[in-house]
Amino acid sequence: MQTLTLNLASTIVDYALEKMDAINCQPLTVAVLDTGGHLLVLKRSDGSGILRPDIAIAKAWGVLGMGLGGRQLAQRAEAAPAFFAALSSISGGRIAPVQGGVLVRNDEGSLIGSVGISGDRSDVDETCAIYAIERAGLVADAG
Amino acid sequence: MQTLTLNLASTIVDYALEKMDAINCQPLTVAVLDTGGHLLVLKRSDGSGILRPDIAIAKAWGVLGMGLGGRQLAQRAEAAPAFFAALSSISGGRIAPVQGGVLVRNDEGSLIGSVGISGDRSDVDETCAIYAIERAGLVADAG
Amino acid sequence: MQTLTLNLASTIVDYALEKMDAINCQPLTVAVLDTGGHLLVLKRSDGSGILRPDIAIAKAWGVLGMGLGGRQLAQRAEAAPAFFAALSSISGGRIAPVQGGVLVRNDEGSLIGSVGISGDRSDVDETCAIYAIERAGLVADAG
Amino acid sequence: MQTLTLNLASTIVDYALEKMDAINCQPLTVAVLDTGGHLLVLKRSDGSGILRPDIAIAKAWGVLGMGLGGRQLAQRAEAAPAFFAALSSISGGRIAPVQGGVLVRNDEGSLIGSVGISGDRSDVDETCAIYAIERAGLVADAG
Numbered sequence: 001m002q003t004l005t006l007n008l009a010s011t012i013v014d015y016a017l018e019k020m021d022a023i024n025c026q027p028l029t030v031a032v033l034d035t036g037g038h039l040l041v042l043k044r045s046d047g048s049g050i051l052r053p054d055i056a057i058a059k060a061w062g063v064l065g066m067g068l069g070g071r072q073l074a075q076r077a078e079a080a081p082a083f084f085a086a087l088s089s090i091s092g093g094r095i096a097p098v099q100g101g102v103l104v105r106n107d108e109g110s111l112i113g114s115v116g117i118s119g120d121r122s123d124v125d126e127t128c129a130i131y132a133i134e135r136a137g138l139v140a141d142a143g
Numbered sequence: 144m145q146t147l148t149l150n151l152a153s154t155i156v157d158y159a160l161e162k163m164d165a166i167n168c169q170p171l172t173v174a175v176l177d178t179g180g181h182l183l184v185l186k187r188s189d190g191s192g193i194l195r196p197d198i199a200i201a202k203a204w205g206v207l208g209m210g211l212g213g214r215q216l217a218q219r220a221e222a223a224p225a226f227f228a229a230l231s232s233i234s235g236g237r238i239a240p241v242q243g244g245v246l247v248r249n250d251e252g253s254l255i256g257s258v259g260i261s262g263d264r265s266d267v268d269e270t271c272a273i274y275a276i277e278r279a280g281l282v283a284d285a286g
Numbered sequence: 287m288q289t290l291t292l293n294l295a296s297t298i299v300d301y302a303l304e305k306m307d308a309i310n311c312q313p314l315t316v317a318v319l320d321t322g323g324h325l326l327v328l329k330r331s332d333g334s335g336i337l338r339p340d341i342a343i344a345k346a347w348g349v350l351g352m353g354l355g356g357r358q359l360a361q362r363a364e365a366a367p368a369f370f371a372a373l374s375s376i377s378g379g380r381i382a383p384v385q386g387g388v389l390v391r392n393d394e395g396s397l398i399g400s401v402g403i404s405g406d407r408s409d410v411d412e413t414c415a416i417y418a419i420e421r422a423g424l425v426a427d428a429g
Numbered sequence: 430m431q432t433l434t435l436n437l438a439s440t441i442v443d444y445a446l447e448k449m450d451a452i453n454c455q456p457l458t459v460a461v462l463d464t465g466g467h468l469l470v471l472k473r474s475d476g477s478g479i480l481r482p483d484i485a486i487a488k489a490w491g492v493l494g495m496g497l498g499g500r501q502l503a504q505r506a507e508a509a510p511a512f513f514a515a516l517s518s519i520s521g522g523r524i525a526p527v528q529g530g531v532l533v534r535n536d537e538g539s540l541i542g543s544v545g546i547s548g549d550r551s552d553v554d555e556t557c558a559i560y561a562i563e564r565a566g567l568v569a570d571a572g
Binding site (some may be wrong): 148179183189193 | 291292296322324325326327328329330331332336339
């Protein structure tokens with residue numbers, strides 16, 4: 001079964017930065033986590049803000065934590081603000097319920113990790129995450 | 144007087160997972176706490192997200208913390224979001240004001256613990272909690 | 287490949303409590319975590335102290351965090367107290383460098399989770415953890 | 430003046446992992462921080478423990494925080510354990526006073542960031558950090 005090795009995770013990060021250059025968007029920070037929510041690879045582009053690593057990690061962690069892609073998390077956060085405010089505290093600030101957090105599945109559909117990107121508008125962040133995951137031959141689940 | 148022993152708490156958890164299978168809902172995490180808000184038993188189903196244990200515990204802790212079932216907590220959180228945001232901090236993130244947290248009472252009506260379930264829609268989580276508590280011969284107080 | 291399902295994790299916990307009864311030791315709390323350090327099953331015996339769940343989880347988390355069994359963690363903590371004091375803060379209190387935290391490996395030697403037990407002397411806690419893991423047909427790595 | 434760009438930081442990380450393979454040591458996690466103590470690049474090798482990213486970052490952050498290499502921090506922590514216990518709390522767990530945290534200077538001697546490595550014995554971690562920094566044409570200050 002295909003799992004998320006360091007090599008594969010590094011490839012995803014580099015594809016995301018390649019996409020950033022191609023569409024000339026704001027400087028991004030890209031994080032890839034394993035299924036336990038632990039960092040495998042992170043790269044912060046020159047000029048990407050100092051909070052971006054924490055945001056990118058929180059986008060990637062949140063989708064694993066809830067088992068839902070960033071789009072669904074964002075919709076649910078709009079619908080139930082009090083619960084998501086509570087989730088922020090429950091998770092110790094580990095959740096960013098917004099686009100740009102994407103679950104990574106292998107060809108069997110098994111969850112093998114997640115990607116979180118922060119730096120531009122959340123839909124642009126998500127576009128780069130999905131591109132990178134698919135370019136790496138994996139399945140992107142943005143919720 | 145009937146209290147919440149490990150055996151009884153384990154029975155509640157297993158009934159809740161039995162219900163999960165019966166209604167074929169999303170994979171659940173089930174927590175049972177004593178009256179002090181301390182964990183007695185927790186089981187996380189295969190495929191249940193990594194934040195689910197903290198959410199299930201927070202649902203169970205919150206109902207004990209306020210002495211109100213999850214339904215009332217959810218209604219109050221909608222009505223007074225600023226206060227519940229404060230409660231989140233006051234409790235150190237121990238409260239999840241949403242359905243799925245249920246107080247457990249014995250046949251004398253005495254509080255003996257609580258159940259918290261997370262994994263599916265909060266009303267489904269609550270259904271499994273109430274089923275399990277009553278199936279164990281106890282009184283479920285969902286607020 | 288054999289992984290740590292809820293059923294298997296539950297079996298380990300129940301074997302540990304069976305051992306507790308057999309040797310008539312102090313009431314134990316037993317936790318089983320997946321490889322990401324997230325709780326799969328926890329049971330706290332009647333009379334086991336209210337901090338025991340956190341200690342059991344920290345024993346199990348610490349061995350995963352460092353990739354070393356509890357015995358080695360204990361030895362290293364004796365040898366480098368300042369570093370382990372720092373590790374306590376770095377990990378947010380997630381590490382208990384003492385016997386009773388045991389890595390769980392499958393027959394291929396792959397890490398599939400960990401067990402942490404707290405309640406009696408740490409060597410007794412460890413004995414119950416090793417017994418339970420091996421009784422479940424898995425490999426116990428106590429470091 | 431030479432600064433620590435993402436490209437340069439990535440090069441350092443990859444040289445460190447190249448060294449890991451060359452000496453066949455334990456799987457390492459390598460972090461590179463900018464002068465503000467914020468993550469630029471992190472890579473965690475397959476099999477490196479889940480706490481390793483936090484330790485690697487704390488090694489790199491600690492040397493920046495005190496303006497001293499990991500060797501000096503380790504010596505001072507042995508000599509003044511109470512003070513370093515306080516520093517752990519003061520820094521919110523951001524300091525790991527042990528070898529493996531190395532300041533990065535440019536050819537003018539200006540501080541441009543730091544490297545932290547965790548996974549093997551701390552002297553081995555440091556060896557890989559120094560190798561990588563010098564291989565990248567920069568000055569390694571291990572204290």
